[in-house]
Every structure is written in C-alpha cells, then in structure tokens.
Amino acid sequence: MKRFSIAVIPGDGIGREVVPAALNVLDTAASAHGGIAFDYTEFPWSCEYYLEHGEMMPEDGLEQLKKFDAILLGAVGNPQLVPDHVSLWGLLINIRRGFQQSINIRPAKYFEGLRSPLADPKQFDFIVVRENSEGEYSEVGGRIHQGSSQIAIQNSIFTRPGVENALRYGFELAKGRKGHVTSATKSNGIVHTMPFWDEVFADVKADYPEIEAESTHIDALAAFFVTKPEAFDVVVASNLFGDILTDIGGAVMGSIGIAPAANINLSGEFPSMFEPVHGSAPDIVGKHIANPIGQIWTAKMMLDHLGETELGAGILSAVEEVTKNGVKTPDIGGSATTEEVTAAICEQLKK
Structure with a gap:
C-alpha cells in the first residue's frame, strides 16, 4: 500500500x-x-x-x-x-x-449549486499562478525620522529566477488546460519592476509558441475578473497582484470560504x-x-x-x-x- x-x-x-x-x-x-x-x-x-x-x-x-x-x-x-x-x-x-x-497557485471555478454574485458566471474556470517569495512582499525597507517628518520605505524585489519560475510554471500548467496565459502587469505606472516582468514574460512566451498569451494591466484585469471571468485560463502574477486577484476569484465563486x-x-x-x-x-x-x-x-x-x-x-x-x-x-x-x-x-x- x-x-x-x-x-x-x-x-x-x-x-x-x-x-x-x-x-x-x-x-x-x-x-x-x-x-x-x-x-x-x-x-x-x-x-x-x-x-x-x-x-x-x-x-x-x-x-x-x-x-x-x-x-x-x-x-x-x-x-x-x-x-x-x-x-x-x-x-x-x-x-x-x-x-x-x-509558487502559489489558486484556482477559481463555477460550482453548480453555488450562487455566484455574478448575473451570468458562464462556467468560468481559471487558475492564478502567483510568485510567492519576493516581489512587493519583500522584507527590504524600513523607517526613518519621527513625527510629521517620518518616512517609510518598502522595496519591491524582482529577480530573474523568481519571475521566470512563476511564468514557466504558468505556461506548463496551460499546456494541460485551455492553452491560454494572461500576465498581470502595470508597466504603465510602475516604471522599473513591471517592465522587467514584461520582458521576462516575452522571453518565456517565445518558448511556448503553441500557447496563446497576452499581458493585461492589473486594474483592467481586476475588472475583467468580474465582467468576463470565463475569458481566462491561467493567470500569472506577482506576489501582490496575485494575492488581490485570487480574493476576487473567491468572491466571484460565491465565497472565499471555498477557495x-x-x-x-x-x-x-x-x-x-x-x-x-x-x-x-x-x-x-x-x-x-x-x-x-x-x-x-x-x-x-x-x-x-x-x-x-x-x-x-x-x-x-x-x-x-x-x-x-x-x-x-x-x-x-x-x-x-x-x-x-x-x-x-x-x-x-x-x-
């Protein structure tokens, strides 16, 4: 046994x-x-x-x-x-x-018998692959000064191995699913780490020509999880973005209690x-x-x-x-x- x-x-x-x-x-x-x-x-x-x-x-x-x-x-x-x-x-x-x-992975799918808050959930079934060890949740930073002049600094740390491992995991996962990967980015507002994330995504994407892949800004992506969750298969995201998106995934299923x-x-x-x-x-x-x-x-x-x-x-x-x-x-x-x-x-x- x-x-x-x-x-x-x-x-x-x-x-x-x-x-x-x-x-x-x-x-x-x-x-x-x-x-x-x-x-x-x-x-x-x-x-x-x-x-x-x-x-x-x-x-x-x-x-x-x-x-x-x-x-x-x-x-x-x-x-x-x-x-x-x-x-x-x-x-x-x-x-x-x-x-x-x-790597942190969190699926979300429509359950028959559960009442989604969405008017028409359309049998959505997606999974978020979240980089789980660095990104926005790094321990690098600190505080200086006191009172009205106090300053808090929180540094985001993105390494090539960390980002690439998360992205490749997502692409490999998509091979056994619907063959579609969406990357969560915000390179139009976060000028260093997100362009870096996009560059690594483009490099990894080139190794998977059979997989349909696209990048979507996180603010739009959060809205799309509500308006058209059925459009997604595998979503790859940084530590913070993945954390937020997966709570939305739990919400559209009907309860975070089942996530x-x-x-x-x-x-x-x-x-x-x-x-x-x-x-x-x-x-x-x-x-x-x-x-x-x-x-x-x-x-x-x-x-x-x-x-x-x-x-x-x-x-x-x-x-x-x-x-x-x-x-x-x-x-x-x-x-x-x-x-x-x-x-x-x-x-x-x-x-």
Whole structure:
C-alpha cells in the first residue's frame, strides 16, 4: 500500500474545525479507492501556542516538518491574542520562505449549486499562478525620522529566477488546460519592476509558441475578473497582484470560504504546503457553520501534487455533487453545519 506522511497544522479559529473535516474526506476517499493511506502528524502551532511559548513555532520547527511528504495547514491568526504580522511571519510565511515555496497557485471555478454574485458566471474556470517569495512582499525597507517628518520605505524585489519560475510554471500548467496565459502587469505606472516582468514574460512566451498569451494591466484585469471571468485560463502574477486577484476569484465563486491554495516547492527538496484562502474567522468559531469546502479542495490540490490526480478529481466531483444537491453552509446560502456538509461529501465518495 502506498502511504503518504502528512504534517497537519490546524492553527487558529475555524482551522481546527475544517482541518478534521478535510482529513475525514481524505481517509474516506482513500478507503474507497484502495491502495492509498495517510499518516498524519499534528502540530499545535498557533496563536495560543505563541502565548504559552513566545513563538508561533519552535526554533527547530522547519527541521521537524522537512521529513513529510506535504503540509496541510488550516488557518493562522487571532488578532485579539497576537498581532497579525507576528502570527503570519512567525508561522505561515516562515514555512513558505524556509521551504522555498516560491509558487502559489489558486484556482477559481463555477460550482453548480453555488450562487455566484455574478448575473451570468458562464462556467468560468481559471487558475492564478502567483510568485510567492519576493516581489512587493519583500522584507527590504524600513523607517526613518519621527513625527510629521517620518518616512517609510518598502522595496519591491524582482529577480530573474523568481519571475521566470512563476511564468514557466504558468505556461506548463496551460499546456494541460485551455492553452491560454494572461500576465498581470502595470508597466504603465510602475516604471522599473513591471517592465522587467514584461520582458521576462516575452522571453518565456517565445518558448511556448503553441500557447496563446497576452499581458493585461492589473486594474483592467481586476475588472475583467468580474465582467468576463470565463475569458481566462491561467493567470500569472506577482506576489501582490496575485494575492488581490485570487480574493476576487473567491468572491466571484460565491465565497472565499471555498477557495483553496497551494504553496509549491519546485525542487522537491522540501515539502509543499496546502492551505485554504480563508482566514481563521474567530467570529464564527464553535458555531459549526464554518465552510469546509476550501480546506477539502485544498486537500484535493495536495493529492494532485502527490500524483494522486484521480483521487483528487473524485473529491472535487463529490464536493460539486453535494453543492448541487443543496447541502451547503450558511455563507453560500444553505443551512447545513460543517459536519453535515462533510458527511454528505463522504457519503458521495462512498458511492
């Protein structure tokens, strides 16, 4: 039997509710499929862990995680306990950067049975490939002076390898999809980094003559995600642009609660990490209404990464069948609990 070792970090808030749901679905799918099993090791790293230990994860945390095939993360953050910049940089971003997870991918698609806020969603199905390690989210910068003369500087860092890796990943992905790549740019307003991004895009594009490719300014692209999302296949974007676009993707699906994400280590030297786009939602903790679909779809992406694409496809089909049948949490127009949605998906997998 093929076994996969999975590091599980439920984290904060509803992460502790939706991660068990995803593990239940994974085990049900594996049992129905046969020949596959998962070994889970759970880590208690969270804001509560920080209050007790003074750190979001232990100093040797990355060393503990590196032996696993993949990392499944729930949610990070509880600003009432720990400032967001401390919780995020101490855990999520620490893992992303420590394990060189330089690519972030986030799909968005029309789900039958989900009410998109768009009047005519037209069966859209696209995926955003986001550069995940540098760009606008670099740590380079600082502050000088005080009071009315205070200055804050935040530098964007774009390297040729970082940009090219993200772009090539997008083009390779498009080969197995609809064969279309859109690059998010803003070279008419950002005069150094975005022209550089465009130049690398043109170079990579030349290596994929079979792929239809175009550049679109980020402001127009954000509008097009709302007015014509069906026009897109693979979208490649910098760290900041990709972050913003994927929240729009979650919104046009009907809820950010169903949006998944993957943080990919391209070399295979370190494990990749899989997390839903939604946050820890402390306002609904314990109410049994957290939407588990984002975490379950995230687990599906983990299976794809591990080469179990058939099993992953079965999970996504089961999710869509359940939403079509009207078993949904309140955030997407239903009245079912987290547990009821999870049970319905598991029952569908058993069929």
